[in-house]
Amino acid sequence: MQILIRPGDELPIYRQIMSQITEALAVGRLQPGEKLPSHRELAEELVIAPLTVKKAYDELESLGFLETQRGRGTFVCSRLPKLKMADQREQIEAAARKLLSLAYMVGVDLGGVVEILRKAEDELLHGSHSAASRAAG
Amino acid sequence: MQILIRPGDELPIYRQIMSQITEALAVGRLQPGEKLPSHRELAEELVIAPLTVKKAYDELESLGFLETQRGRGTFVCSRLPKLKMADQREQIEAAARKLLSLAYMVGVDLGGVVEILRKAEDELLHGSHSAASRAAG
Amino acid sequence: MQILIRPGDELPIYRQIMSQITEALAVGRLQPGEKLPSHRELAEELVIAPLTVKKAYDELESLGFLETQRGRGTFVCSRLPKLKMADQREQIEAAARKLLSLAYMVGVDLGGVVEILRKAEDELLHGSHSAASRAAG
Amino acid sequence: MQILIRPGDELPIYRQIMSQITEALAVGRLQPGEKLPSHRELAEELVIAPLTVKKAYDELESLGFLETQRGRGTFVCSRLPKLKMADQREQIEAAARKLLSLAYMVGVDLGGVVEILRKAEDELLHGSHSAASRAAG
DNA sequence: GTGGTCTAGACCACC
DNA sequence: GTGGTCTAGACCACG
Numbered sequence: 001m002q003i004l005i006r007p008g009d010e011l012p013i014y015r016q017i018m019s020q021i022t023e024a025l026a027v028g029r030l031q032p033g034e035k036l037p038s039h040r041e042l043a044e045e046l047v048i049a050p051l052t053v054k055k056a057y058d059e060l061e062s063l064g065f066l067e068t069q070r071g072r073g074t075f076v077c078s079r080l081p082k083l084k085m086a087d088q089r090e091q092i093e094a095a096a097r098k099l100l101s102l103a104y105m106v107g108v109d110l111g112g113v114v115e116i117l118r119k120a121e122d123e124l125l126h127g128s129h130s131a132a133s134r135a136a137g
Numbered sequence: 138m139q140i141l142i143r144p145g146d147e148l149p150i151y152r153q154i155m156s157q158i159t160e161a162l163a164v165g166r167l168q169p170g171e172k173l174p175s176h177r178e179l180a181e182e183l184v185i186a187p188l189t190v191k192k193a194y195d196e197l198e199s200l201g202f203l204e205t206q207r208g209r210g211t212f213v214c215s216r217l218p219k220l221k222m223a224d225q226r227e228q229i230e231a232a233a234r235k236l237l238s239l240a241y242m243v244g245v246d247l248g249g250v251v252e253i254l255r256k257a258e259d260e261l262l263h264g265s266h267s268a269a270s271r272a273a274g
Numbered sequence: 275m276q277i278l279i280r281p282g283d284e285l286p287i288y289r290q291i292m293s294q295i296t297e298a299l300a301v302g303r304l305q306p307g308e309k310l311p312s313h314r315e316l317a318e319e320l321v322i323a324p325l326t327v328k329k330a331y332d333e334l335e336s337l338g339f340l341e342t343q344r345g346r347g348t349f350v351c352s353r354l355p356k357l358k359m360a361d362q363r364e365q366i367e368a369a370a371r372k373l374l375s376l377a378y379m380v381g382v383d384l385g386g387v388v389e390i391l392r393k394a395e396d397e398l399l400h401g402s403h404s405a406a407s408r409a410a411g
Numbered sequence: 412m413q414i415l416i417r418p419g420d421e422l423p424i425y426r427q428i429m430s431q432i433t434e435a436l437a438v439g440r441l442q443p444g445e446k447l448p449s450h451r452e453l454a455e456e457l458v459i460a461p462l463t464v465k466k467a468y469d470e471l472e473s474l475g476f477l478e479t480q481r482g483r484g485t486f487v488c489s490r491l492p493k494l495k496m497a498d499q500r501e502q503i504e505a506a507a508r509k510l511l512s513l514a515y516m517v518g519v520d521l522g523g524v525v526e527i528l529r530k531a532e533d534e535l536l537h538g539s540h541s542a543a544s545r546a547a548g
Numbered sequence: 549g550t551g552g553t554c555t556a557g558a559c560c561a562c563c
Numbered sequence: 564g565t566g567g568t569c570t571a572g573a574c575c576a577c578g
Contacts, residue, residue, distance in 0.1 A: 007171060007343055008341045008343055010578090012344060012576075012577060013577085013578080014577080015578090019235075019238075022238065022242070023234065023238045025242070026237075026238040026239075026242040027238065027241060028239035030262075033188055036146050048578085049578055051578065052577085052578060055578090057578090065356070069250070072177075080242075082243070088239075088243050091239055092239050092240060092243070092253060093253065093257060094247075095232065095235050095236040095239055095259035096236055096250075096253050096254050096256075096258075097160065097257050097260075097261060098156075098232050098262060099172075099229065099232040099233055099236050099254070100163075100254065100258055101156075101159060101160045101163040101164070101261070102225075102228055102229050102232055103162040103229060105159070105162070105163040105217075106220070106225050106229070110228075110254060110255070110258060113254060114251055114254075116229060116230065116233050117237060117247060117250060118247070119230075119233075120230060120233040120234050120237055121237055121247060122240070123234075124234060124237060126151065128159070139557040147317075149552075149553060149554085150553080150554080151553080151554090175565060175566080176565095176566080177564095177565085177566090184553090185554085186554060186555050186556070187556090188554075188555075188556090189553085189554065189555085191566085191567090192553090192554095193572085194566095199333075199336050205417055205419070205421050205565090205566065205567095206419055206562095206563090206565085206566085207423060207561075207562050207563075207565070207566055208561080208563035208564080208565045208566070208568075209562090209563065209566085210564095210565060210566080211564095211565090211566080245576065286567075286568060286569085287568080287569080288486075288568080288569090293509075293512075296516070297508065297512045299516070300511075300512040300513070300515040301512070302514040303516060303532075312549085312550060312551080313550095313551080314549095314550085314551090320450075322569085322570090323570050323571070324571095325569075325570075325571090326568085326569060327563065328551080328552090328572085329568090329569095337561095341550095342507060342550090343477065343550085343551085343577095343578090344549065344551055344552075344576075344577050344578075345549080345550045345551065345576080345577040345578035346551085346577090346578070347549095347550060347551080348550090348551080354516075357516075357517070362513075363518050365451050365502060365513055366510065366514060366517070366519075366527060367527065367531060368472050369506065369509050369510040369513055370510055370524075370527050370528050370530075370531040371434065371531050371534075371535060372430075372506050372551095373506040373507055373510050373528070374500055374528065374531055374532055374533070374535060375433065375434045375438065376437075376499075376506055377439040377503060378437040378438060379433070379436070379437040379491075379501050379572060380493075380503070382418050382503075384528060384529070387507075387528060388505065388525055390503060390505050390551070391510070391511065391521060391524060392521070393504075393507075394504060394507035394508050394511055395511055395521060397508075398508060398511060398512070405482075423561075423562060423563090425562080425563090426563080427554085459563085461562055463562085463563060464563070466562090466563090
């Protein structure tokens, strides 16, 4: 469960945990049915308050990504949820706009962006070359 | 100025304003030296408190995008700031990772993502076909 | 925190707070990593509006002197920022010119100025012999 | 009347004018009895509003540095005023503290500060090697 | 408890 | 007219 926390970050800690878990899910580094560390365990590992990890787990559970089995632990759901179509489109478009704006501001064109995406894909799929940057999502 | 506010959004109002202004800058819809509406004016137009717009302007000023001249108004900086190379890379890579993760989760592959980017580019450059979604960035 | 506010001063209150904090930093009275009082607490102590203290903290944060952690508080950055060399020189030279001009106007020569500096140094390092004058910087 | 205006500066324009005139007075570049350009003239030269120059002149007049003779123009007073002792001390001490804090923050000690003062003195007395930096005071 | 955001009002300084 | 500062309140999110 390689998770990296940046305490002072703009993104709240529990959100950092959530987005890193969903990234791992999207990419297949976490498999359906797989068991996660207990929130206390993970909290100790990350040196943060247990409640904070629990909040991340709870949110992910209410979104349908995780499920907890009393006394056994927390697991990745076997059937991952599909977001509502409207939300999907909107979120992806927003992310696309943001990426484009950033690129434009540095003078990178669409071709360059695609190049960057290729590298990011490679990184996401085959391990974490730059662990530090993983907390940024 | 064509800014669209979504009151209940997760992103705070002043952030929505900031990101829409920086998007406009990146894309050239706002030109260096151009005068922005006064924060009071824009606040009235958006039906929000003047201080909220002012906060957005202030942040953009401290980031080097805008500059204010007492008694005259707020303007786009003539020389836009260059981010430090490290920050640039990290920000763009984070945005790329986020876009990819979202796409993966919906079963869209890199080709599909590029398609989405093309549409987003078109939207950013020429008018606002889906004005509502522009506030999400 | 020993901060002294002069309500009617030409320098705005939040600026008075900022300059007294940066002075404390320069001189070592505030150490890297140290926790500052919450903006509400300090506001109550100084008998001013909480937002006013917050503005001072916010500015110092965007300048890289302080960092805040949601729910935990505001802290002195562990690594204080280095100004760009050009800015450094210019700021120091401007301060030197101002000091000299003031001295000249009163008929104090360089020797006298050095004498004044010695006293100021002593004051900054060890207690606040003239607390009232400390708000002027 | 070499005056340099920095439009976006934190210091209001009329204050920039005032401080550059008083600096010139302190250093002797402007002599008692000397005639200043009319506020309209100077305004045109500096490309700013005449009212702004007038305000600077008015303030300096009410402080006793300048005097206007109806129909003849504005002149440096023959007997320059002495500030009140309390104000003097306070202003000079504040300037000293500010200079010291800046120096400390860059790792310059009292010896280095004296060195800087020597250079500044030389510059002030013998013409303006760096005209740009003169607007900072 | 902490900081983060927003409101509605006020008064001032500047140009 | 512009921006700059300050107040007194409110509600939310975070740890």
